[in-house]
Amino acid sequence: MSALFEELAINGMRAKNRFVRAATYEGLATDDGHLTSELMAIHEELAEGGVGTIIAGYAYVTADEQPNPNMLGIYDDSFISEYRELVDIVHESGAAFVSQIVYGGSASRLDPPSKRILGPSAIANPKTGIVPAEATKRDIEMLVSAFAAAAGRARAAGFDGVELHAAHGYLLSQFLNPLLNKRVDEYGGSVENRARIITESVTAIRNEVGADYPLLVKLNSSDGVEGGLTERDSIEAARLLAESGVDAIEVSGAWRACEPKVYRDKPYFADYAKQLVREVGVPVVLTGGNRSIDVMEHLAAEDGIAAFGLCRPLICEPDLVNRWRDDPSYQARCTSCNQCSSTAGHRCILPSR
DSSP: OOGGOOOETTEEEEEESSSSOOOOOOOOTTTOOOOHHHHHHHHHHHHTTOOOOOOOOOOSSSSBBSSSOOEEEEESSSGGGHHHHHHHHHHTOOEEEOOOOEOOGGGGGOOOSSSEEEEEESSTTTTTTTOOEOOHHHHHOOOOHHHHHHHHHHHTTTTTTTEEEETSSSSHHHHTTTTTTOOTTTSSHHHHHTTHHHHHHHHHHHHOTTTTEEEEEEEOOOOTTSSSHHHHHHHHHHHHHHHHHOOEEEEEGGGGGOOOHHHHHTTTTTTHHHHHHHHHHOEEEEEESSHHHHHHHHHHHHHHOOEEEEEEEHHHOOHHHHHHHHOOOOOSOOOOOOTTTTTTTTTOOOBBO
């Protein structure tokens, strides 16, 4: 049997295979971030489709800062019971379930945006034009506490782990980005300083959930722009995260700039992921452009990649993993369009997060 269908172990979490449903923004929660029947059905279908681990779409951690409309929330204890119901549904079909938590910052697409948005520095976001308030040290302490409290709620709800979102231009990613972080205190300048809010959040989460609870971080391989986070800086940040207690790193990056036809069957961030495994040694989940089971098999066997994140292919075909299990020669339909690398007639309509 393919190594891709062997057990994935991340701290105390055990998943039946190495396929991970990478988080996506469905936009189907209530206005204040609570679950709906549509979200319940989507996750049930995914779990039944054979994927070993599902990472839920990002959930915002403070009630007064919502990055996108109708996204999930986890900012108070009212979410625990309903998430517990969703976790039970996913577990019944044999999948592990991870909660992803986020503070959006100036990457917000909410219209109008939240009244007060924090950032590392008061610099306009090049994509949204939003100028955040420079976070004070007290603000940073509040954010770190909010991440820890959200992780505690995830554990109370029965999630198998929690993932801290530090990629895709959201707040923690902004702190890592020299173009947006011009601070001159201990949270700006060197990679160690720019990563400090993340390592402090990791420490706070560990204090909240304990040493045996799986903690992942989603990290950009680079920001993909001149002057932004480089791959070398990202490797150093990953080393600091591993030293602070992170169990695994999900590798992503500037995926919108990646043309599937250029990469063909090669995952977008594979070279960085291989380097991360060699230099840091933490289990790596590689997300972005995973289309070929043969390529993933090689990366697992030869390069030590622990798991593979899939988003658009599983939106097109939620039962794709079962199809691959039953017929390894099966070709995923998600292979050619610019929007999601999928063929005509697909139903891939959701943006990756």
